[in-house]
Amino acid sequence: MAELSWALTVPQPAAWAISQGHQTVYNRQSGTDQRGWIAVCAGSYLDDDLKRLTNRLTGRSPESLDAHCGERNAIVAVARLVDVCEARGCDCGPWADKRLIHWKLADAVPLAEPVPAPHIVGHWRMPADLADAVEQQWQLTERPITGDEVTRGTQRDFLAVRDELLPLPGHAEGYRHVLLLGTTGAGKTTVVRQLLGTDPETERFPSTSTAKTTVADTEIILTGGGPFRAAVMFAGRDEIADHLRDNVWEAARAVFEGRSQEVIQNRLLDHVSQRYRFSYLLGRAALPGAGPDLDDDLDDDELVDGQASVPAARATDPGTTALVQNAVRAIEHVVTTQLENIRNAAGAGEDDRPFEEYVEDELETRVRRSDICERIVDAFLHAVENRFALLAEGDLRHDPDGWPASWSWECADRAEFLRVITKFSSNQAAFFGRLLTPLVNGIRTAGPFRPVWAEHEARLVLIDGEGLGHTPGSIAEVSTPLRKRLDEVDAIVLVDNAQQPMQAAPVAVMRTAAATGNGEKLFFLFTHFDLVKGDNLGSFSDRERHVLGSAENVLSEVREELGLAERTLRRRLDEARFFVGGIDRVLDPERVDPVRPKASLRTMRQLNGLLAALTEEAVPVEAGPARPVYKSGQLTDAVLEAVRAFHIRWRGALGVSLDSEVPKRHWSSIKALTRRLSEGHTDEYRDLRPATSLRTALEYAIFRMLQKPVRWTGPEPDGDEQEAIVGDISNALGRRLGKLVDRLITEDPRPDWTRAYEEHGKGSTFRRAQILIGDIYERAIPRALRDEPYENRFSRAVLAAFEETAAELDFIVE
Template identity: 35%
Template sequence: MAQPRYSAAKARAQGRPGWTVTFRHPLRGDAKGKPGLKVRRGLGTADADEADRLVAELNVILADTSWWSALKRDEAERRFSKVITAAFYDEIQAGRPDPWDVRERHIRLRDAAEDYSRIIFVGTTGAGKTSLLRHVIGSDPEEDRFPSTSTAKTTVSDIEVVLADEPFAAVVTFFSEFWVQANLEDCIADACAAAWTNAPPTKVAERFLNHRDQRFRLTYTLGSWEDESSTIPDDDWAFEDTISTSATDQGAIDEDERRTNASLLRAYVERIFAISKRAILALSDELDEDVSKLTGADLEAAQELFEERIQDDPDFDELVHDVMDSLRSKFDLLSKGELEFHPSGWPAKWTFECLERREFIEQIRWFSSNYAPQFGRLLTPLVDGIRILGPLFPTFTESQPKLVLLDGQGLGHTPDSSASVTTHITRRFAEVDVILLVDNAQQPMQAASLSVIRAAATGGHQQKLAIAFTHFDQVKGINLPSFAEKRAHVMASVSNGLANLRDALGNSIIRALERSVDKQCFMLGALDQPSAKLPKGVRGELERMLETFKKAIEPPPAPAANPVYRPDGLVLALQSAARGFRRPWSARLGLQPHENTHKEHWGRIKALNKRIATEIDTEYDNLKPVADLLARLSEEISRFLDNPATWHPRAPDETEAEAALSTIRQQVYTDLHRIVERRLVQDHLDDWRAAYDLHGKNSTFARAQEMNAIFEVGAPIASTVINSAAAEFIQEMRRLVYQAIVMNGGALQVDDLP
């Protein structure tokens, strides 16, 4: 088969002097996972003849496959210009380092060996976990405004804080260039789809500036869309602001910069309308009918074809790269700190150190803020993680606790307590001493909060669980006149929630939670106020919470007895777990009905497919196949572990038994994260890419079948006749569970082994 031809061309660098080169890289996958990712790199020259010479060099490399190897880089550097070898070979070098490791090398997280407690904050969006974090690190809501808070998804990156009596230091890591570009492609495609429906420019701009999962918000970095046609006066909806912004007004961008940003946004939206119009005309000519009048299955097929046509439009890639250039240019505005780049030129990390708190917070806010007057310059949506160290101690107490605090994106609101918690959170459970569930006391123990309890318990981490109930000041009622009655009202919801989890978790875990939960629940309110203004009762609860953090690193007693298991029940547990995973996913894919699960829109399924196929993520919004299988396996294996055949050397009491079983559950849970992702994703990347590449009529159904086939191999349901896939699955799971049992003091009845 003939090798596809690749060539490079020069282009003007948007908003900058000099030339760039654009080309499709033969060894880099595009959004479909196929070779030919479009790359744009600066040539470092404003001379047209010099640019032509450099482009000619790159075309020599692109025309000769013998150069297409990282091993040829040294030879290429002797023959070609440095800028050209970098443009080609930087794209095929070893993969991007783990951002967590990058931050760890710069600022090390302390642990129990140094008397530090690690706490992870987990809670639904808007529950108030970041407001609570502010109080623990002594951050004033008026003066510091860090970390940012709002009722929407504010925390979209990992925030890690080390409290230490040392100079202030920070390291910020950024999402990869490919991750940003893939999300940007989604935004432009969504905006084009809105233009197809004749949506007004305001709606098209909204789709362009805000990714559908609400994590990637270009508004922060490119600026807000200014709707000159709006007829609703802002004064009609001007509520009183309880927190002064005067302290931060000086950080607002000036009027000239705002107008420049607005003009650029209008130009982008105009290009989106033009791309959409050309795609509609091309598709109508191709199908010999007006696609805007299609309905049903024909419309669905046309919509997929429309997405392909807009990405085939020459200006689609140009628009993507123009916006990427705009995003990259925002880093030029950083005036302090050290910014390091990947070989491709994309920012890798930013580091900063200083002695003065105000200066430190002012610089950190560029990477975490959601302050509207600074829209057009904030780097928040590009940030993968922020780690800071310094004397960030609480002001509601005189103590200086040794804490490491981990905060991340809030959980989505879900009506189903069996919904899986993202693995981005659960994989950290083994590394922390406290899992602090932050919940709203006005509406306590909703499904998402119960999902956290469910995940922590089946993973053997129930002893780490603590609950901070925010908005306790809003718990009101004629039958709730005192603190004691209000607290009893909230705790009744906890008891009821645990009772609802009894079938899923088993009696022993629920009883263990009931024994410990009362002393590890904290009633908090007025957290939007500075610490100095908090009521005495709230300060007392916060101090009690800090004491719980401190005690969390005390080593548990050695198990008084160890469990002994008969292995035969494990196969039934695996069968139940696979069925509990597969049946809801068959319903989501539209292949068979399920009583508690609805069919997902084809666009959402395709979005999940794209994220996995391009190795961006393993989940999309609430579609989390890896987390789902992890949850079902950990729950069923936990129930198996709850019922040992006997104990050695004696029968323990309930507390002793639960302590022994928790250590086994923890290892199983940790190992499952690695194995489940491999079985569903890593072993099937080619299959995920093939599924994403399907297009045209009936491609939605075909894609669903391909994804279901991946799940059939990754999580086979054993039956009377066990096929090779099921046998391999059972063998791997047996090895994992048996190893966890033996390594943590348990035993197997050898005569029952197959």
């Protein structure tokens, strides 16, 4: 984030129209060299000519403009001054006046509370106290959707559309929202199947397999009766195009590395992340010169539900074959010509990478920017769009530029419903080439699902999503979208494979849940209990003890790091843990598995126990009248600790500080991170997660600090009460800080992320690191200087959030 010290006074209704993102050009007599964030100040009068123009360009009636433009002599918004155009014949749009100079504005954010300002006209520098007041309002205000954010904004609208198509019942209707979490393959979806009572042989809904299976968010509403309903949201055109561009580059890289035609083709069709497997949708492409059905066996990870290869699935698609083979020829051509250009042009210049790596980097830039890449992406997008014609049923809606946005449907027949819904959620080989699964962002279904073993009806919304990755312990953290989910849901079921010790990713969920006041929502469900074997593990209780033994190690680590969190987790493990086995098979009290009747009945009892626990309303702990008192210096110390850890980590990762214990990361990973952040669909690349790492460090440091108030206003509460009070504070503060961090690290510096990504040529690794450190991280989150108090915009914003939380939750900050 850049300094915010300048203001521009404009008359109404321009101040209003700019703040709402309608007016993107303001006309002035003079220009300026200044660029970046400026405060927009509403002047003291309303300009009638401007009002007429605004009426024409926004469609707002004069009366409505009068009603909205009451603000005078106050800073009403912050916007980015992106350019100043002095050209006569420009195309600055309808707001531009040809006779004047065009100040071009973007990313306007209206302040929730306008800040009173002195009566100064024109472009002026704000006094420091005014700048600070504006900055604080700005940081705590939700950003509207403008300019570059249109894609993500559309995405947000999609969520609203989904709620409109199939609303989620909530507390008022007696429903509880249950999030299933666990490492990939832990058995989350298998649990969902059990809770729905879908048949693992004949219905297979939702899909399971031994490899990364569930990729989109799946929400299932268990209704007591009525029809089956579904609402599906699709990834936007831009997001799909970005993934296709990745595929083009991966295919080009395969050409560069001299890989076989088959590898090149596969890279072009299936995204490296396994998330976007376009072959599910488009089918496979035959190899040049091969017969139409000459294909090898299914890969292991495509063996769905233990199913053997299905012959029909291997048929290649002639359209896809032509598309892919043409694309590969074009890519080969680009790679050959560009390699020649790069090698010829490679002259002097500093670069510490091996020459071949430099060549590869340069090649990537050139391939991604080539016309051929865009043409291939367009051709694939076209093919993808055509596949929506497969949808005979339901109501397909499109977004304003014609891309499919959502699909909804209602049907009374269960078999028919599951058959159709499979197109959106399955990875079954039999449907290969006809599945819309890779395009689905979220799928919501509702229906009278009920397992035969269930003793009671459960009013639940089950939320199943992508499995947690297998990351090393030291860097396992909870991603931004998941972190938001933890706050939203009523219960979190941590599904864990009982055969192995707990993995780092579920442990990170436990830590974060407990440190953010979400610990009471945790339930532990250990699966694969049928496979826990050992000579010393004869009885059920032996095996339970064995599994819990591994959790014990986790708890002692948590006590070291997070104090009170251990209490919460230990209690949840005692009171809310369940062990199940053989849940991949039908469980039916009338047809108990003759091979292991006891185990099967026990699993059904455990599942009934889980259902009962999930439907029970949690009883809040009654805290006494005593309130904690904190010193503001305590908060600053905690913030400082998190900020130090953040900078040490990134200076190490970027190779800026050599004494850091954090190893330097490969330039290509850093580059990939800048691309992701520039595109804006996600805020991380693998374990490189700037916003997440800062937020987590802040959450943990502040949680430790909250446990040590300087005093209580009354008699010190007991452990349970303290746990509840600290949990509430850390939750409410965490929500505010989450927004602040997203904005400072991810959203506001978007142009800097793009600039860092676009660096190329010799020395680009160094220049990219400079942008990350200097223009993004240190500007947003200043480093602590030795012997100076940590006092800056960031520390003040955190303190303001803390004080707001104190006002909300009634505690004291001195």
